[in-house]
Amino acid sequence: xxxxxxxxxxxxxxxxxxxxxxxxxxxxxxxxxxxxxxxxxxxxxxxxxxxxxxxxxxxxxxxxxxxxxxxxxxxxxxxxxxxxxxxxxxxxxxxxxxxxxxxxxxxxxxxxxxxxxxxxxxxxxxxxxxxxxxxxxxxxxxxxxxxxxxxxxxxxxxxxxxxxxxxxxxxxxxxxxxxxxxxxxxxxxxxxxxxxxxxxxxxxxxxxxxxxxxxxxxxxxxxxxxxxxxxxxxxxxxxxxxxxxxxxxxxxxxxxxxxxxxxxxxxxxxxxxxxxxxxxxxxxxxxxxxxxxxxxxxxxxxxxxxxxxxxxxxxxxxxxxxxxxxxxxxxxxxxxxxxxxxxxxxxxxxxxxxxxxxxxxxxxxxxxxxxxxxxxxxxxxxxxxxxxxxxxxxxxxxxxxxxxxxxxxxxxxxxxxxxxxxxxxxxxxxxxxxxxxxxxxxxxxxxxxxxxxxxxxxxxxxxxxxxxxxxxxxxxxxxxxxxxxxxxxxxxxxxxxxxxxxxxxxxxxxxxxxxxxxxxx
Numbered sequence: 432x433x434x435x436x437x438x439x440x441x442x443x444x445x446x447x448x449x450x451x452x453x454x455x456x457x458x459x460x461x462x463x464x465x466x467x468x469x470x471x472x473x474x475x476x477x478x479x480x481x482x483x484x485x486x487x488x489x490x491x492x493x494x495x496x497x498x499x500x501x502x503x504x505x506x507x508x509x510x511x512x513x514x515x516x517x518x519x520x521x522x523x524x525x526x527x528x529x530x531x532x533x534x535x536x537x538x539x540x541x542x543x544x545x546x547x548x549x550x551x552x553x554x555x556x557x558x559x560x561x562x563x564x565x566x567x568x569x570x571x572x573x574x575x576x577x578x579x580x581x582x583x584x585x586x587x588x589x590x591x592x593x594x595x596x597x598x599x600x601x602x603x604x605x606x607x608x609x610x611x612x613x614x615x616x617x618x619x620x621x622x623x624x625x626x627x628x629x630x631x632x633x634x635x636x637x638x639x640x641x642x643x644x645x646x647x648x649x650x651x652x653x654x655x656x657x658x659x660x661x662x663x664x665x666x667x668x669x670x671x672x673x674x675x676x677x678x679x680x681x682x683x684x685x686x687x688x689x690x691x692x693x694x695x696x697x698x699x700x701x702x703x704x705x706x707x708x709x710x711x712x713x714x715x716x717x718x719x720x721x722x723x724x725x726x727x728x729x730x731x732x733x734x735x736x737x738x739x740x741x742x743x744x745x746x747x748x749x750x751x752x753x754x755x756x757x758x759x760x761x762x763x764x765x766x767x768x769x770x771x772x773x774x775x776x777x778x779x780x781x782x783x784x785x786x787x788x789x790x791x792x793x794x795x796x797x798x799x800x801x802x803x804x805x806x807x808x809x810x811x812x813x814x815x816x817x818x819x820x821x822x823x824x825x826x827x828x829x830x831x832x833x834x835x836x837x838x839x840x841x842x843x844x845x846x847x848x849x850x851x852x853x854x855x856x857x858x859x860x861x862x863x864x865x866x867x868x869x870x871x872x873x874x875x876x877x878x879x880x881x882x883x884x885x886x887x888x889x890x891x892x893x894x895x896x897x898x899x900x901x902x903x904x905x906x907x908x909x910x911x912x913x914x915x916x917x918x919x920x921x922x923x924x925x926x927x928x929x930x931x932x933x934x935x936x937x938x939x940x941x942x943x944x945x946x947x948x949x950x951x952x
Contacts, residue, residue: 438688500628522614527652532665557611559896562619572716575694591673627690650789657783736890758898765906788855792862830867837861838923
């Protein structure tokens, strides 16, 4: 397990500062012999006289090469998975911890409830914009996954300190946006990191657990923050975020290794160049990086996903549906006080506990989704020669109805004549549907659009963040004007229309892929 520290951010820095005397690789050993390890593959490269020659290309030394993330042991994979989950959870919970402070901020800085809610909204906007920059950077072999993770998370943790001491509302908003922006790399790239070291058969389970933790983060924010803020004041929600993210950062810096195969082989090639003095030794990722042009990277990351959304109805629907249900999820942060504080007279701490209904729904959804793959999907897929991407949408055919059903229950039981537990059952039911639909869409897109999956996830994340940010701002005025029953019913009606869409996608998806110039048929 010492290789975990060697490959971590601190380990790599130690290696550089000690000129490779510590945290050494096999290639750093003076007795290392360069045999045929770098000649497994070769690529042509034109020379000055226009003739072509074969350059040695670095690849994995053998099928059991321990540097290959797919060959890591179960303990190492589990530890890295836990770190990425904790990292993601800390960023997501950072969005909603703030909700516990909204009432105090509104009173102290003399702003309206809607204005104080901008602190939540602008954080979400920040983590929606961030992946548009950080995701393309993580695909560059010389940079990899770890550098964007660690550098930005250091800034994220440091920003918690001035936010805890800021004395004006404008400063709160600026710092909240920066927190979201610098915390965002994990939100779009962690899924790709899991794919680096888990096999395809394990990914549905891993992503389900990671997605469950990520979805749970915002729901637990009020639970964690409300009691502390009620006792100590609004700044304590930020201190709690620092107490969570600070130790997480230390663990990441000391024990989160690079997971990108392209980056690992890139660094191996650089080491071999150093010990042999041969500049012609390269990795495939070096060749790829040499052909990368900043303009092409920008177009691929910023333009291509929106072009696909505009021209491919399947992608447009998946983007709209996941963004809508994500926005509805965040609207709970504005409807819950109106229901559980104003109708059922919960105090500040108990109001936070109401969000445990989301936890209940998620636990049920994760259990059902994992059981579906283990007992039904995996045995069925093992017997198939070819599996259409639409097959992965099957759980959504049932889950799609849970969202409006749960919303209608929440809407029409939120009254004094009905016990509060009934509305919470509605929230839990809706969250079951939200989680399963999101998982189905996230598994469907990579199999249908593998070339563009990274950019599509970044665009999907941006759309979800914008919907959620908008929901935070329009939900309170809407619920104040229409009332919770009518307001939530309106949102439920929109999800009813999406129920039709997912059935069209399931049954007509193959025909739509044949007409798409982006999909893999």
